[in-house]
Amino acid sequence: MATTIRNIVILTGAGISAESGIDTFRAGANGGPSLWEQHRVEDVATPEAFARDPDLVHRFYDMRRAAIQTKRPNPAHVALARLDAEWPGSLLIVTQNVDDLHERAGAPLGHNQRLLHMHGEHLKAWCTSCDIRSPWRSELSSRPPCPVCGARGLRPDVVWFGEMPYRMGDIYAALREADLFVSIGTSGAVYPAAGFVQNAVELGVHTLELNLEESQGSRMFHETRLGVASEVVPTWVDEILGRD
Numbered sequence: 001m002a003t004t005i006r007n008i009v010i011l012t013g014a015g016i017s018a019e020s021g022i023d024t025f026r027a028g029a030n031g032g033p034s035l036w037e038q039h040r041v042e043d044v045a046t047p048e049a050f051a052r053d054p055d056l057v058h059r060f061y062d063m064r065r066a067a068i069q070t071k072r073p074n075p076a077h078v079a080l081a082r083l084d085a086e087w088p089g090s091l092l093i094v095t096q097n098v099d100d101l102h103e104r105a106g107a108p109l110g111h112n113q114r115l116l117h118m119h120g121e122h123l124k125a126w127c128t129s130c131d132i133r134s135p136w137r138s139e140l141s142s143r144p145p146c147p148v149c150g151a152r153g154l155r156p157d158v159v160w161f162g163e164m165p166y167r168m169g170d171i172y173a174a175l176r177e178a179d180l181f182v183s184i185g186t187s188g189a190v191y192p193a194a195g196f197v198q199n200a201v202e203l204g205v206h207t208l209e210l211n212l213e214e215s216q217g218s219r220m221f222h223e224t225r226l227g228v229a230s231e232v233v234p235t236w237v238d239e240i241l242g243r244d
Helices: 014-018 047-052 054-068 075-086 101-109 168-177 193-202 229-240
Strands: 008-012 091-095 115-117 120-127 133-135 154-158 180-184 206-211 223-226
Touching (some): 075 101, 091 168, 193 206
Parallel strands (some): 180 206
C-alpha cells in the first residue's frame, strides 16, 4: 500500500447491510431466475415491470420502504461514519444500497456526510412530471400527489436495471484523485459499480476488498480481507485512523 494515503473512495454493497436484516439480491440456483425478496427482478426492478404492472411494483417498494425504517445500523455502518467524521483527507463513500443506514449511523456525530447513493434511495420519491425528488416515508401505491407540483406521477427514487446510476461523473472524478479504493460487501456482479476496481487499478490506485467471501472481481484487488462486515470494517477503520 502507498506510504501516504489522503484521498479514499469506498464502495459499499448489500453485504454491509445484510447484518442489519436487509435482504440482498441474489441469483437463482441452477440457472433459475434472479430473486429479490422472492420476487423475480424482471417483475419489480425494471422500467418495463413498472409500465406493465405498477401496482405490483408499488406494493413491493412500499413493503421495503416500511421494513427499512425498522432496521438499525450495524457496527460496519458506525465505523464508516466515524471514518467520515475523522478522516482529514478527501473521502467519498459510494453506496449501491438504497437504505438510509449510512445516514443514521452518522447522525449522532453531527457530521455533513461525504456520501453518494448511486442507485437512489428508498426514502425518496421521484416525480416523473416535475422531475423533483422528495423525502418519502409512506406508501406510494395509492398514487398520492407530488408535494411540489400536485401531479400523480410519483415512483420510487430507485435506479432499476436498465437505468443509469446517479452521479457517475462525480464517482469517476473521485477515483481519479484517490490513493485508496475500498470495496465493502459487494458481489462484483453488477455494473458499472463492479468495474470501479478495474478503473482504480488502471489509475494506479491501491485497492482493498472487505467481504464475507471472495467476489467475482476479487482477483483484481491488491488485497482482500474476508469476514463479516461488522468485524472487518471496524478493524480496518481503526487501522487507517492509526488506532490500536
